Amino acid sequence: VSELLDVCLRIGDDALITAQRLAEWSAAAPDLEEDIALSNIALDQLGVARMMLTYAGEIEGVGADGRSASSRAARDEDALAFLREDREYRNCLLVELPNAGPAAGPHAPLDFGVTIARLLFVSTYQHLLYRSLLDSSDERLRDVAAKARKESAYHEDHATQWTIRLGDGTDESHRRMQAAVDDLWPYTHELFTGTAPAGIAPDPGSLRPAWLETVDDVLTVATLRRPEDGWAPSGGRAGRHTEHLSYLLAEMQVLHRAHPGSAW
Amino acid sequence: VVTPESAYAAAAAVADPELRAVTIEDLGILRSVSQGTDGRVTVTITPTYSGCPAMEAIRSDVVDALSRAGFVEVDVITALSPAWTTDMITPAGLEKLEAAGIAAPGPVLLQIGVRCVHCGSSRTEELSRFCSTACKALWRCRDCGEPFERVKPL
Numbered sequence: 001v002s003e004l005l006d007v008c009l010r011i012g013d014d015a016l017i018t019a020q021r022l023a024e025w026s027a028a029a030p031d032l033e034e035d036i037a038l039s040n041i042a043l044d045q046l047g048v049a050r051m052m053l054t055y056a057g058e059i060e061g062v063g064a065d066g067r068s069a070s071s072r073a074a075r076d077e078d079a080l081a082f083l084r085e086d087r088e089y090r091n092c093l094l095v096e097l098p099n100a101g102p103a104a105g106p107h108a109p110l111d112f113g114v115t116i117a118r119l120l121f122v123s124t125y126q127h128l129l130y131r132s133l134l135d136s137s138d139e140r141l142r143d144v145a146a147k148a149r150k151e152s153a154y155h156e157d158h159a160t161q162w163t164i165r166l167g168d169g170t171d172e173s174h175r176r177m178q179a180a181v182d183d184l185w186p187y188t189h190e191l192f193t194g195t196a197p198a199g200i201a202p203d204p205g206s207l208r209p210a211w212l213e214t215v216d217d218v219l220t221v222a223t224l225r226r227p228e229d230g231w232a233p234s235g236g237r238a239g240r241h242t243e244h245l246s247y248l249l250a251e252m253q254v255l256h257r258a259h260p261g262s263a264w
Numbered sequence: 265v266v267t268p269e270s271a272y273a274a275a276a277a278v279a280d281p282e283l284r285a286v287t288i289e290d291l292g293i294l295r296s297v298s299q300g301t302d303g304r305v306t307v308t309i310t311p312t313y314s315g316c317p318a319m320e321a322i323r324s325d326v327v328d329a330l331s332r333a334g335f336v337e338v339d340v341i342t343a344l345s346p347a348w349t350t351d352m353i354t355p356a357g358l359e360k361l362e363a364a365g366i367a368a369p370g371p372v373l374l375q376i377g378v379r380c381v382h383c384g385s386s387r388t389e390e391l392s393r394f395c396s397t398a399c400k401a402l403w404r405c406r407d408c409g410e411p412f413e414r415v416k417p418l
Contacts, residue, residue, distance in 0.1 A: 037394035043397065046313025051344070143344040147314050149345070150418050154393060192355065 003197040004088065004138065009238060011129070012052030013091035016081060019045035019243070020124055020252050022115070024099055030112060037158060041119070044151040051144045053077040082256035085244045093236040094187040095122060096245040101183050102190045106247075113180035115172075119132045121184060123155035124214050125191045125207065132202040141200065160218050167222025174223065181219065182227050191230035266334040271305050271322035272297040274333035276351030278398040281321040282397045283415075285364030287358050288322060295343055304337040305330055310348050312418070350399075367403065367414035381412045 022042035029035035054077045065258025075083075099115050100108035130152055133145035166173040192208040219226050235241065255262075275297050276289035288294045288364040292306065295308040307315035307326050311319050323340045330338045353361070359367040365381045377386045385407035393416065401416040 033392040034289055035393070036396070040394040040398050043315035043317065044313055047311070047316065051314065139345075144314075146345055146347040147311070150349075152314060154416075158393060236367070261360070 003057055004200055007196060007201045008052045008056040009060065009090040010079075010092075012049045012056060012093050013089050014122070014126070015045040015052065016049035017089070017095040017248065019043070019049060019089045019247055021095065021099055022119075024110060024190050025115065025227065028110060032188055038115070040095040041158065043156050044148075044155065047151075047167075048144065049081070050077050050147045051184070053080040053189045054145075055140050056080060068113075078256065082253045086241050087239040088250055089239065089241065089245060089249075091241075091245075092187070092190045093233055093242055094118060094184065094190065096236070096242060096248060097184070097187065098244055101180065102187070103183070109179065111176070113166060113176040113236055115185065116159055116166065116185050117180035118175065119155065120159035120163050120215065121188050121191075123152050124211055125188075127152040127156050128207045128210055130200065130205065136200040136201060144186075154216075163218055163224070164222045167219070178224050181224055185227040185229075186233055189229070190234040190236060193234055241249060268297070268332055271299055271330060272337055274329045274335070275307050275326050277323045278322065278325045278329050280380070281318045283323065283364075285360045286353075286357045286380065288326075290354050290357030292354060292357070292361060293322070293348060301339075303335075304339065306336045307338065307340045308343050309340060310343050312348050316398055318397075328355075341415070353415070354389060355410070361415060365412060366400070367412060369415045369417045371417075378403055378414055380408060380410070382410045383408040 017062045017179040019042040022038050022045065025035065025038040027035065027044075029038055057077060057080055059073045093120070097114075097118070098104050098108070099110040101114045106113075127149065130145040130149035133141050133218055134149065136142050136145070163177065168174070169177075192211070194204050196203055216226055268346050275294055276287060279295075280291050280293075282290055283291065291312070293310050293312060296309055297307050298306065301307050304364060307330070309319070309322060309326070319342070320389050322337065324338050327338050350372060351404055353369070362381060367381050368380050370378075378388050378390075379386050380388050380403075387406040388403050389406060390401060391404050395402045396414050399415055399418070400413045402411060402413050403414050404411045
C-alpha cells in the first residue's frame with residue numbers, strides 16, 4: 001500500500017507544482033494566446049493532481065488489513081495539498097525551480113525560455129509515463145492515465161513548437177533557449193531515478209531511452225545542443241527539496257492555513 | 265410524474281455551463297441516471313478534461329434540475345472510464361455547436377481541414393491550440409478574416 005501511495009504522491013505532486021509554476025504566467029505571458037495556453041495547461045495539470053491526491057488520501061486511510069483505519073482518518077485532496085510540509089512533498093526538483101531559472105535571485109523576472117524548456121522536459125516525461133500506466137494493474141491509475149495521456153500530448157506539442165521557434169529563431173532567442181536547456185538539464189535525471197512497484201507503475205529508469213530520443217529530436221530541429229550528462233541533483237522524491245519549494249508552498253498554502261476550510 | 269425516465273430527461277436537459285448551446289447529453293458527458301428502490305437518484309457524469317472547471321457548476325446544475333423535476337435525494341458522481349473523447353459528442357450536439365458558431369471537432373483519427381463557421385471557406389488556420397475553455401482551440405479564416413473557436417479533437 002505504501003508503495004502505491006508513493007506512486008500517487010509522485011505523480012500528483014509533480015502535476016500540482018507544475019500547475020502552480022505555470023499559473024505564475026497568468027496575466028503575465030508574452031501575449032494573450034500564450035497566457036491562455038499556459039493557464040489551460042496548468043488547469044490540466046491541476047486536474048491530474050486533484051485525482052491523484054484524492055486517491056492518495058483514500059489509500060492512506062486504509063489500514064494494512066484492507067479496512068479503513070479509524071485511528072488514521074483519510075486526508076482529502078485539500079488537506080494533502082495545503083497542509084503538508086515541504087518535506088512531505090514527493091515531486092522532483094525540476095518542477096519546483098523558479099520560472100526565472102535555478103540560480104535566479106528572489107526577485108528575478110520570469111524567463112519564458114526556462115518555462116518552455118521545463119515544459120518540454122516534464123510533459124515529454126509525463127506523456128511517456130501516462131502511456132505506460134495504461135497497462136498498470138491498478139484500475140484507478142489506468143483511468144487517470146487514459147485521460148491525462150491525451151492532454152499531455154497537447155502539452156508536449158505546445159512545448160515542442162515553442163522550443164523549435166525560439167531555438168531556431170533569432171540569435172537572442174537561441175542564446176536564451178540554450179541557456180535554459182543547459183541550466184535545467186542536470187535536474188532531468190531525477191525523473192528517471194528510484195524504483196516503482198512492479199506491475200503498478202513503470203520502473204522510472206525504463207522511460208529514459210524514449211524520453212531522450214524524443215527530446216533529442218526536438219533539440220536537433222531547434223538547432224540546440226544537448227548538454228553533457230554530469231551533475232545530477234536529486235532528493236525531491238525523498239522529500240529533500242530546494243528552498244524554492246518552501247517559498248512556493250508558502251504562497252500556495254497561506255490562504256488555506258490562515259482560513260482553514262473556507263470556501264468561496 | 266416522477267419516474268426514472270423523467271429523472272433522465274431532467275438531467276439530460278442541463279446546459280453545459282461553458283458551451284451554453286449544448287446540453288450535457290449532447291456533449292456526451294452524461295453517462296447514466298439511475299434510481300434506487302429508496303427513490304434516491306444517482307447521476308454519473310464524466311469530465312471533458314481532467315481539470316475542467318465546469319464540473320462543479322454542472323454538478324450543482326444537475327442537482328437543481330432534478331430537484332425542480334421532483335427528485336430531492338440526488339447523488340452526482342464522476343466516472344473517468346472510458347475517458348471522454350470528442351467522438352462522444354452526439355450528432356445533434358455537433359449541429360448545435362456549428363449553429364452557435366463553434367466549429368465541430370470532426371473524427372479524432374481524421375485530421376481534416378476546418379471550415380470557417382462564418383463564411384464556409386476551408387482556407388483557415390489555427391492561431392492557438394488553447395482557447396477560452398480547455399476543450400477549444402482558436403482559429404482564423406484567411407478569407408473573411410474572422411476568428412472563431414473550434415472544439416479540438418481529443
